[in-house]
Amino acid sequence: MRFNQLFFSLGLFLILFSCNDEDAKNIVKSSTKEITKFVVNGVQGTIDANTKKISLSITTPDVTNLAPTIEVSDKATVNPKSGVAQDFSNPVSYVVTAEDGTTTTYTTTVSVTGQTASSAKAIISFVIGGVQGTIDTNAKKVSLQVPSTDVTNLVPTIEVSDKATVSPKSGIAQDFSNPVSYVVTAEDGSTLTYNVSVMSQMNTNISSFTHDGRRYEIVQEGKSWKDAAAFAVARGGYLVEINNQQEQDAVFQALNNANINANNTVAPDGGGGAYVWLGGNDIATEGDWIWNGDDQGAGTSFWNGPTTGNVVNNAYVNWGRPTNGAPNPNGPFDEPDNFNGSQDALGLSLNGWPLGFAGQWNDVNEGNTLFFVIEYN
Secondary structure (H helix, E strand, O other): OHHHHHHHHHHHHHHHHHHHHHHHHOOOOOOOOOEEEEEEOOEEOEEEOOOOEEEEEEOOOOOOOEOOEEEEOOOOEEEOOOOOOEOOOOOEEEEEEOOOOOEEEEEEEEEEOOOOOOOOOOEEEEEEOOEEOEEEOOOOEEEEEEOOOOOOOEOEEEEEOOOOEEEOOOOOOEOOOOOEEEEEEOOOOOEEEEEEEEEEOOOOOEEEEEEOOEEEEEEEEEEOHHHHHHHHHHOOOEEOOOOOHHHHHHHHHHHHOOOOOHHHOEOHHHOOOEEEEEEEEOOOOOOEEEEOOOOOOOOEEEEEOOOOOEEOOOOOOOEOOOOOOOOOOOOOOOOOOOHHHOOOEEEEEOOOEOOEOOOOEEEEOOOOOEEEEEEEO
C-alpha cells in the first residue's frame, strides 16, 4: 500500500513540474523600454515619447557634472545608469533596454535657465604641420600651403568658437587633394560650412603672389578654359577677374616674374601669341562678356558687343588696341573680334600679337590649352 502511494505521489510531482516548465517556456518577455521620469537637481525633464527627446532647464550654471535620477519601464534597464554623473555641455544619449533585449535611445538636453545658447560658430584657427591657415570669415574659406608634396593624409588642428563643435573633428586625417568641407555647429544648433583648400609648396607648376590683401596663383599647366576654371574651383578659387588697372598691373608683373616658357601656352587663333586664361567669357551669349571665373553660367557683365562695343557699368577693360598706353574705355579697340566665329574666352597676352601688345586682352578659342591665373577671395 505504501509503495502505491509513493508511486502516485512521484507521478503527480512529475506532472506538476512538467506543467510549470512548459508554462515558463510560454512566458513572453516585456518589450517596454521607456524613460518614465528624468530628474536633475530636483527639476523634472520634459519627455517626448514620440521623438525620444528629453529636455530640462536648471539654474546651475555648470552642466558638466550632473547626476540624473532616472526611472524606466518595469523590467527595463538604462545606460548610462541612474545616478551616474554626466557632462551635459552637449546632448547625452541614454539607451533603454527592455526585458526582451530590444532597445530605444533617448537624447537628453540640459540648458541653463536665464542663459541663451551661444550662436558663435567660427573656425578661429586651422593649422597643419605648424602652418597656420588663412581664414576668410566672409567667404567661409580656409587656405594654406604646406611644405609637403603629399596632401592626401594631413592632420589639422582646429580651434572653433567657445561651445561650438566641428565636423570632421580636429586631429582627424583628411585627403586634401580637393577642398574639404568642415561644418561648425554652435551651441544653439545653427551651423556654418567652411571649405578648406591645402596646396603644396613643392608643386613647381604653381607659384603664388598677393595683391591688395588677396592671394593669386599662376598655374603653368595647359588646360582649356573650362578645365582651367574647374581646376581653380577645386582649389577653392576661380579664374582671375581683373577689375582695375592696379590689379591688371599686379597680375601682369607676377606673370613676368614667373619664368614662363611662352612656347608652352600658345593660342594659334590669337595671332600665334602666348596667353594665360582670365575669368571672362561670352560663352552663354555672343558679345555679352561676363566675369565667370568659376564657370557657373552667370556673372558680372563688363563688355557688350564686338570691337565697337561698350563698357558695362564703368567696368575696367584692357582689350587689344593700336597703342600700348593706359586703356581708354571708349576705345578704339582691335578686340574682341570673334575671329572665325569661335572665340569666346578671355586671354591675357604675354608677348603681344598683330592686333595688340603684351598685357592686353584678346578673345581666343576656349579649347586652347593655356596656362592660367587663379584668384582667391
